[in-house]
Amino acid sequence: xSLEDRLAATEALLHAIAARHQRVVLAxxxxxxxxxxxxxxxxxxxxxxxxxxxxxxxxxxxxxxxQEVGSRYPVLPVRVYYxxxxxxxxxxxxxxxxxxxxxxxxxxxxxxxxxxEPLRRxxxxxxxxxxxxxxxxxxxxxxxxxxxxxxxxxxxxxxPLIDWTETDVWAYIRRHxxxxxxxxxxxxxxxxCSPCTRAIAVGEDVRAGRWWWENPDTKECGLHVxxxxxxxxxx
Numbered sequence: 001x002s003l004e005d006r007l008a009a010t011e012a013l014l015h016a017i018a019a020r021h022q023r024v025v026l027a028x029x030x031x032x033x034x035x036x037x038x039x040x041x042x043x044x045x046x047x048x049x050x051x052x053x054x055x056x057x058x059x060x061x062x063x064x065x066x067q068e069v070g071s072r073y074p075v076l077p078v079r080v081y082y083x084x085x086x087x088x089x090x091x092x093x094x095x096x097x098x099x100x101x102x103x104x105x106x107x108x109x110x111x112x113x114x115x116x117e118p119l120r121r122x123x124x125x126x127x128x129x130x131x132x133x134x135x136x137x138x139x140x141x142x143x144x145x146x147x148x149x150x151x152x153x154x155x156x157x158x159x160p161l162i163d164w165t166e167t168d169v170w171a172y173i174r175r176h177x178x179x180x181x182x183x184x185x186x187x188x189x190x191x192x193c194s195p196c197t198r199a200i201a202v203g204e205d206v207r208a209g210r211w212w213w214e215n216p217d218t219k220e221c222g223l224h225v226x227x228x229x230x231x232x233x234x235x
Contacts, residue, residue, distance in 0.1 A: 003168045010160045011044060013146060014130075017158055018046050021127035025049045027119075028078055030065045031191055032169050032180050033132030033161050039178045040160075041130075042073045048130065050078045051122040055114035056088065057193040061182045068179050081118040088113055098195060104214060107196075114193070120153060128156040134169075135162050137190070137207055166206065 017024055026041060026048050028034045041048050052066065069078060091099070091113045100107035123129055135144055150157040161169070166189070173180055183191050187199040189206040198209045205216065 001163070003171050006164055006168055007040075007172070009163075010040065013158065013160050014041065014044060014046055017128060017130070017160075018048070021156065023049075023125065023127045024130065025051055025123065025126045025128075026076075026130040027122070027132075028052050028069070029132075029192075030062050030069070030181055031132060032173060032184060032189075033134060033164075035065075035069075035178050035180050036164075036169055036172050037130060037132050037160060038069065038073060038076060039172075039176055042076050043176075045075070048076070049126075050076045052078050052080050053115055053118045053122070054080050054082050055193050056083060057114070057195060059181075059183060059191065059194045059197070062191060065179060065181050072179055079122070081122045083114045083118055087117065100196065101213065107211060107214070123153045123155060126155055128158060129153075130158050130160060132161055133159040134164050134166075136165060 024047075026034075026037060028038055028050050029052065038050065041050075066078070066080075091110060095102065095106050095109070100110040129150070133144055144159060144162060146160065146162045147156060147158045149155075172178065181188070181191055183197075187201075188197060188209060189200060190210050191197055192210055196211055198212055200206070200209045207216075
C-alpha cells in the first residue's frame with residue numbers, strides 16, 4: 001500500500017471519528033508519529049483537542065519542540081498535564097530519584113505517578129482519544145487494531161497510523177515540512193523520559209532505546225495496555 005493510500009485511509013478514519021464523537025482528544029508525546037497526526041488534524045480542521053504529559057524528566061529537545069508546536073499549530077493548542085506533586089515526592093523519597101532502574105515494578109510505579117495518573121485526568125470527560133501507535137513499533141503492539149474500547153479509561157481509543165511504516169511517517173514529515181524532535185536525527189526513533197531513553201544501534205528495534213535494561217516484552221509504561229477490540233459498554 002502506498003503512502004497516499006494510507007493517508008487517505010487515515011483521513012477517512014479521522015473524519016469518521018469526528019462524526020461519531022463530540023469530545024475527542026489527541027495525545028501528543030512529540031514523537032514523529034504524533035507530529036504527523038497533529039499536522040493531519042490541523043490540516044483537516046477537525047474539532048479535536050490536544051494534550052501532552054510532562055513527566056518532569058523530558059529531554060531538552062522535547063521541550064524545544066513543544067514550544068515550536070505551539071507557534072506552528074495555534075489552531076491545536078496543547079494542554080499540558082503534570083504529575084501530582086505529593087505523589088512524585090513520595091515516589092522519589094521511597095525509591096530515589098532514579099529508582100526506576102532497580103526493577104520493573106519500580107519503573108512501572110514511576111510511570112504510574114508521572115504518566116498514568118496524569119493521563120486519567122487528561123481523558124476525563126472525553127468520548128475518545130487518538131494516539132500515534134503503529135503496529136510495527138514493538139512486539140507489545142503487534143496485535144493492536146485501528147480502534148478499540150479502552151476499558152481502563154472508559155472511552156474509545158483510535159490508532160489512525162496503526163498500519164503506517166516508519167518510511168511512511170518520515171516521507172510525510174519531509175513532504176509537509178512537519179517539525180520533529182531533534183533527537184530523531186541522533187538515532188533516537190522513540191523518545192520518552194530522558195533517563196529512560198537512549199540512542200539505538202543499526203539493526204536494533206525502533207523501541208530498543210526505551211527502558212533498554214528491560215526485556216522487550218515488558219517495555220510499555222501502561223499508557224497503552226491492550227484494550228478490548230471494539231467492545232463498548234452496554235447502553
